[in-house]
Amino acid sequence: MSELRWNPLLCEWVATATQRQERTFLPPADYCPLCPTVPGGFPTEIPEPTYDIAVLENRFPTLLAEPPAPAVESSDLYPVRPSRGVCEVVLYAPRHASSLAQEPVEQIYKLVQVWTDRFRELGALEFVEYVFIFENKGEAIGVTLHHPHGQIYAYPFVPPRIERELECCLGHLERTARCLICDILGEERRDGRRIVAENGSFAAFIPFFARWPYEVHIVASRHLQALTDLTAAEQRDLASILKSLLVAYDRLFDKSFPYMMVMHQRPTRPGSYEHYHFHIEFYPPLRRADRLKYLAGSETGAGLFINDTLPEERAAELRERISPAVWVSRSVP
Numbered sequence: 001m002s003e004l005r006w007n008p009l010l011c012e013w014v015a016t017a018t019q020r021q022e023r024t025f026l027p028p029a030d031y032c033p034l035c036p037t038v039p040g041g042f043p044t045e046i047p048e049p050t051y052d053i054a055v056l057e058n059r060f061p062t063l064l065a066e067p068p069a070p071a072v073e074s075s076d077l078y079p080v081r082p083s084r085g086v087c088e089v090v091l092y093a094p095r096h097a098s099s100l101a102q103e104p105v106e107q108i109y110k111l112v113q114v115w116t117d118r119f120r121e122l123g124a125l126e127f128v129e130y131v132f133i134f135e136n137k138g139e140a141i142g143v144t145l146h147h148p149h150g151q152i153y154a155y156p157f158v159p160p161r162i163e164r165e166l167e168c169c170l171g172h173l174e175r176t177a178r179c180l181i182c183d184i185l186g187e188e189r190r191d192g193r194r195i196v197a198e199n200g201s202f203a204a205f206i207p208f209f210a211r212w213p214y215e216v217h218i219v220a221s222r223h224l225q226a227l228t229d230l231t232a233a234e235q236r237d238l239a240s241i242l243k244s245l246l247v248a249y250d251r252l253f254d255k256s257f258p259y260m261m262v263m264h265q266r267p268t269r270p271g272s273y274e275h276y277h278f279h280i281e282f283y284p285p286l287r288r289a290d291r292l293k294y295l296a297g298s299e300t301g302a303g304l305f306i307n308d309t310l311p312e313e314r315a316a317e318l319r320e321r322i323s324p325a326v327w328v329s330r331s332v333p
């Protein structure tokens with residue numbers, strides 16, 4: 001049973017997805033459904049003895065290309081629509097005990113290419129208006145499978161968080177004739193204290209307005225709107241800066257660092273999005289090695305985030321732990 005229910009109080013959709021209750025919860029390593037199937041062993045979702053990067057349909061999807069009819073009726077106050085869309089799982093590597101941080105930069109580069117292909121392909125579906133690429137990492141975020149993987153949701157509407165960024169970018173453009181995210185990047189570079197890493201095509205920084213202690217934004221230096229706008233050199237630079245940041249995250253507390261990673265690209269529904277600017281945001285839930293930041297009353301009930309650390313100090317901690325990504329092979333296809 002799944003459907004989209006309209007919340008008139010916030011003017012946004014809520015998805016019901018009761019089938020997700022049944023999903024696999026933290027299976028032991030030898031019963032991982034995302035590992036290759038070993039001959040004579042437990043049959044996983046991948047019947048092959050190995051793979052490199054794999055994209056699967058989510059077995060417990062929130063959105064479906066052929067969704068069931070909603071279980072409840074629409075009314076004027078409470079519109080309901082089928083939960084049409086696509087949910088995919090992206091397996092980063094066949095290595096169960098790995099993580100994106102531990103994978104070689106060449107593998108991350110291949111992943112950037114896979115993300116780009118999925119953005120293009122899902123974005124071309126007539127019922128898809130927005131392709132959202134993300135990763136939930138770590139049990140602190142509620143991950144139910146440890147195998148290194150991310151997800152893609154192709155939504156039948158532009159989600160509210162993106163609509164809000166689009167509106168703010170458009171407002172800034174109308175006031176100043178400039179791109180808001182280019183201006184944010186310029187300000188962070190001028191100040192310098194919150195910059196975590198930089199290369200030819202991307203900068204990583206904890207923004208002035210960070211909500212989370214270790215929130216990092218990776219922003220393209222060139223004004224562009226989506227993965228599909230990147231040159232091959234920019235794809236490599238994206239892999240390099242991701243590798244450097246993820247390794248620095250793991251070095252912070254000497255453990256695999258939990259985070260939400262979300263990619264903010266232009267919508268794929270027709271329209272002009274020249275005022276928008278591609279970036280990736282990381283929201284790690286830790287404020288110290290053994291302390292989680294919770295979204296409590298003020299954050300959840302009022303929308304005011306309270307960050308009890310200074311972005312300038314947290315950025316310095318991360319910056320000290322940055323080292324450049326080492327490419328063994330430049331000739332990855």
Ligand SMILES: [Zn+2]
Nearest residue numbers: 032035096147
């Ligand atoms: Zn596995």
Ligand SMILES: [Zn+2]
Nearest residue numbers: 179182223277
């Ligand atoms: Zn820009």
Ligand SMILES: [Zn+2]
Nearest residue numbers: 165264279281
């Ligand atoms: Zn954003």
